[in-house]
Amino acid sequence: MSQKFERVQAGEKVFDWLLLLLSVGVLIEAYRIDGIPGLNSPGSFPMGLALIMLASSLVILASHRYKQRDPKIRNARHELLVFFHQHFQLHIVVFTLFAVAYLAAIVWVSFYVSTFFFLAVMFIYFRQGRVVSSLIIAALAIATIYGLFTLVFRVYLP
């Protein structure tokens, strides 16, 4: 009898194990609310949800029995390389790092300055040059954000 196998992505199994760990962590945290909870105690529902998370993550892991990795992937080391190639492409890493730096910079150098630099640098990087147009678009974006959110929506900006 032929068995249909679903394709598993590089890194998917590790991610599913991490979700199992997360579920265990949530279960421990739910247990800390009031130990073994009564039927109507503050911890009963979180405990129930944590158990559902745990059970479903176990089912997800068990489902890997019916999945196969890409035949082109030779071994675990090769899978790691494929995973990094797919999800840690340079522009994704750069954007993530700049996003984190941007959020950190908002507190230190003000929202407008940090946003302008973030937008300008990202535009230049993603468009591989075109410095002048990128700077102009970033400046226009800042002006629009100021006009729209401060004057029209009247919200507090960071």
Add this chain to the structure above:
Amino acid sequence: MSDTFSYFLMAWLDPQLLLLTAVGTLAGIYVGAIPGLSVTMAVSILISFTFSWDINNALALMVGIYVGGVYGGSRTAILLNIPGAPSAVTTAFDGYPLAQRGEAGRAIGLSTVMSVIGGLLGTLVLAGTAPYLADMALEFAPRDYFLIAVLGLLLVSTLSGKSLARGIFSVALGGIIGLVGMDTVTAQPRLTLGSMELLGGIHYVVVMIGLFGAAEAFYQLHNLNQVPIKQKVDKIIPPFKMVLKYLPLSMRTSIIGVVVGALPGTGGDIASLFAYDHAKRTVKNPSSPFGEGAYEGLVAPETANNAAVGGAYVPMLTLGMPGDAVTAVIIGALVIHGLNPGPMLMIETPHIFWFTVGNLALANLFLLLFGLTGIRVFSKVVEVPKALMIPLILVLCVVGTYSINSNMMEVYWMLGFGIFGYWLKVFGFQMGPIILGVILGPLLDETYRQAMSSVGDDAGQFLLALLANPLSLVLTLVIVLVLLSQTPLKPWVRRRLSRQ
């Protein structure tokens, strides 16, 4: 009656509301059409900007964006073979082949008219059924609410995503996020990791913006340099004969759309799939084979996904249960404005209900106007490169999150949810179930504990109450059936039957 009518016409007669509905609908068309932007993302971000507004103004804008956005996804599906929204995936099956045949204009025109027909029918059903449903809902016991919420979450787990286990995991994860903070009954800290910052809980708009906005921005980086193929567009307005020809099919698929949309946790994407399948099975002689440019394959999903909008409002306004991810976000907006979505909404604030109905009808008329015009400008705007759009989306997420409580910590949380959401998306988890879990988790907790209190915390009595009450029994049976239909039992039964 006269009050009802005046509430209905409120958005039609007030110039400010009229303008906001028009702006919302137009913006929605673009938001829905530009791949990488989504209606849920736009409405999530809008909540944080509009919570200081008058509720009618905020709702007018959101309703416009919702109606325009569901339709907008079809345009890029037809023109570029890139569905702008999940509800337009099926539109691309026949819409793009039509565009390749040089009939892009006609396909857009027909999809606009059919979307409006579907949207108006959905609104009519909402107006006709919701008041009666709300009356019925007043009789519901807390256990019935609990069961309806469980059913909604179960449906969203089964119908979205690549496996039931992943759907259920997402819903439970969302529920856990929604429960972080102090218990509303005992003020006991729950799931706070000992942090004072988390005592107030995690604001659901922060989670929404993180998962729908930032996560999507990160995810779109995979297609940063995707170049769409342009199509020639002319003759947009479809001939009246053509509209009449497809009217019976659009009526049938509208009903499918409304019913599927009204199931808690489903939405336009599932409605359009059901409608496409219905068209394939029932239309004997399509204009072309399905998948190769059949107008029937365009009409069915387009009517159904817009009809699902009215359907999705039914459980939201009558039971306080979101019909889909967007209505989950709109529930958040209503709560922020001090309203109580559910059966009491009809009694305490009937004007909000009739205003929403009138506003939906108005937005559909604006859809007809904007859908049949401005196609050249549209073609230019949807070509905005992702290199410009992605950093801008992140900035909007930052502004939107900060404006909720002026708290930078929430902005960091938003980014954290964005990065976590990205990985979840990569490995096939859907964001919708998580958000529904965040919204419905506290409601489930509350109704479960009320139901337990009502039977003296006795599990046996609780089970007995489930069996003794007809509504509870029906809901329990439906939940059991949905669960069984997703287990290995179903294929086993099918095999046995086929052998016999």
